[in-house]
Amino acid sequence: MSALSLRLNQALIRLKGFHTLIDIGTDHALLPIEAIRMGYIQRAIAVDNKQKPLDNAKKNIVKARLEGAIDVCLSDGFDQVEATFDVVTILGMGGHLINDILMRAKFSQPVRLILAPNKDADVVRIWLEENHYQIIDESLIIDKRVFYQLIVAEAGEMRLSPIEREFGPIVLKRPNGTFNDYIHTLIRQQEHALKNVKQGDEKDKITARIQVLKGVIQ
Ligand SMILES: C[S@@+](CC[C@H](N)C(=O)[O-])C[C@H]1O[C@@H](n2cnc3c(N)ncnc32)[C@H](O)[C@@H]1O
Incomplete structure (x- = not known):
């Protein structure tokens, strides 16, 4: 059992079997x-x-005695990344x-690509659609009262409807309790806005x- 939060754990289990991970926006480096x-x-x-x-990340890596396996890199996105890699995580940022x-x-x-936008997931899915990626797995996670959509994509083609872009084609196919809570939260926000x-x-x-929104949970 991993020591990570539910959200990071959902990304962790999708890393199995890959060789080199680039974790963009690593913060604490807990995932790598x-x-x-x-x-x-x-x-x-x-x-x-x-x-x-990055200093935080370095401290945690040294504490875990993993300096030989994990490098830290000060970089805006991939700008300074020179290594070859086969899996990327970008988690906990806006779409x-x-x-x-x-x-x-x-x-x-x-x-x-394993991506977890905390908002505007639709723009991420549009980028994937337009750049020859196909969504192969998804999950919707609530962590400290924030909903995160986790999107796993690999090379391929897909065409999504507007509603699939917003909520995810796989999440929509297998809606669960978290999905219902998410939609009800969005409905409440809209109802509140309507009053004003x-x-x-x-x-x-x-x-x-x-x-x-009511249509997607019927
Ligand atoms: C909210 S934290 C998320 C940390 C971790 N990925 C997680 O999900 O728990 C976002 C991190 O991304 C970093 N960040 C923001 N923009 C970035 C960029 N353009 N390139 C690299 N890192 C970035 C921030 O400094 C911050 O440490």
């Missing part, structure tokens, strides 16, 4: 440390664009930031959105 400890991967680069989280990091990345080898709008157009838009 646990992945090496469990023997799921052989090597990792823990990347962050700020020195303080637009994840997209920006992916857009500027220049790797051409086939890699598995006066103009007709805006009211119609919110009402239509509530109908769409």
Whole structure:
């Protein structure tokens, strides 16, 4: 059993059998440390664009005596990453930031992408669609009252509907209690917003959105 949070654990189990992980936005480096400890991967680069989280990461890596297996790298996204790798994690950021990091990345080898946007997951799925990736696995996680969509993608083609882009094609196929809680949270937010709008157009838009949300849990 791993010592990670439920959210990081969902990413961890999808690393099994890969060789080299690039963890962008590593912060504490807990994920690469646990992945090496469990023997799921052989090597990792823990990347962050700020020195303080990277110092934290380094401390944790030394404490775990894994300096031989995990390097730290101060880098904006993949800018300073020179290693070859076969799996990437970008977890705990907004969808637009994840997209920006992916857009500027220049790797051409086939890699598995494990992405966990804490908002705007639809823009990430659009990027995947347009850049020849196919979603092969997903899960919806609630961690400290924040919902995260975890998306696992590999080289391939897919076409998604707007609703699949927002909630995930696989999550929609196997909705669970967390998914129902997520949709009810979104509905409550919209109902709250509805109370505070006066103009007709805006009211119609919110009402239509509530109908769409109710539609996905029927
Ligand atoms: C909220 S933390 C998430 C930490 C960890 N991935 C997790 O999910 O628990 C986001 C981290 O991403 C880093 N970050 C933000 N933008 C980045 C970028 N462009 N390149 C590399 N790291 C970045 C931040 O410094 C921060 O440490």
